[in-house]
Amino acid sequence: MSVLEVDGLTKSYGPLQALRGLTFTVSAGEIFGFVGSNGAGKTTAMRIALGVLAPDSGEVRWNGRPLDLQLRRRVGYMPEERGLYPKMKVGEQLVYLAQLHGLGAAEAHEAMEQWTERLGVAARRGDDVEKLSLGNQQRVQLAAALIHSPDILVLDEPFSGLDPVAVDVMSSVLRERADAGVPVIFSSHQLDLVERLCDRVGIVRAGEMVALGTIDELRTTDTTRWRVAVADARPGWAHAVPGVRVVAEGADHVDVELLAGTDEDGLVQAALAAGRLRELQRVRPSLADLFRGVVSVDDATEPQPTPQPAGRGRRLGRRGKDAA
Secondary structure, X not given: OOEEEEEEEEEEEOOEEEEEEEEEEEEOOOEEEEEEOOOOOHHHHHHHHOOOOOOOEEEXXXXXXXXXXXXXXXXXXXXXXXXXXXXOEHHHHHHHHHHHOOOOHHHHHHHHHHHHHHOOOHHHOOOEHHHOOHHHHHHHHHHHHHOOOOOEEEEEOOOOOOOHHHHHHHHHHHHHHHHOOXXXXXXXXXXXXXXXXXXXXXXXXXOEEEEEEOHHHHHOOOOEEEEEEEEOOOOOHHHHOOOEEEEEEOOOOEEEEEOXXXXXXXXHHHHHHHOEEEEEEEEOOOHHHHXXXXXOOOOOOOOOOXXXXXOOOOOOOOOOOOOO
């Protein structure tokens, strides 16, 4: 089975170590969510995979072979900073990029028509890119990543700035590509989308992979969490229950974790004694809960890209917070 391997990547910028032995794999037909705080190292890893940066050590491989220039031609890459020429028309630009990837003129034009139609920007083919909304620029950027039917998709914050309809279109396209056997890796801060869309997720902290697995695997924890709603209970009743730790309190419920060696019978008895039990259900942590548990917001250490002014012959750039 085809596999993209990121093996032991390290990268330093002077005294700052951006990647620390980063390792993970993405299989053919799999959507892999790559998440972490600003500056955690995601964009650096993606740029190394694309050959934009060189690692200090480690390697990126495709089917056991180093991802060299020839293989990188088969990668579709969507940068967080817009990589489009602002003064160039949408259709003309996509045809040009397709031909850079080796498509003939007729084939490139056909691919341009296919992807602008699929992504909802067919009516904007004759517009300069700079005249598009940010959301439509994002759609064109995805078309540029897909125009040559790549064998691998690497997308940095592809959902940034999209409205809900565009998010649905983007999601369906990524799932279609994965169903066609393409390994898809994307970074995002929109953890609800990651949880809904991805087959596996890797959480990065300070350049290291600190959690890796399917959503179900990551949500399976050593502790058991319950949501309890008790009518007419005195405030703080759950804090006095042995073997129970209160993790959240709402207006009409409390979320608790049962410590090791504690079962739910004691919790039920305490709830019944506290008032009228209205709800008792087991709750598994969301991806956002897991993210908060393993990643600190103080990890924003990765060097940020320098924005380039947009002008004729330059590609659009925007200062990204390196969802990296």
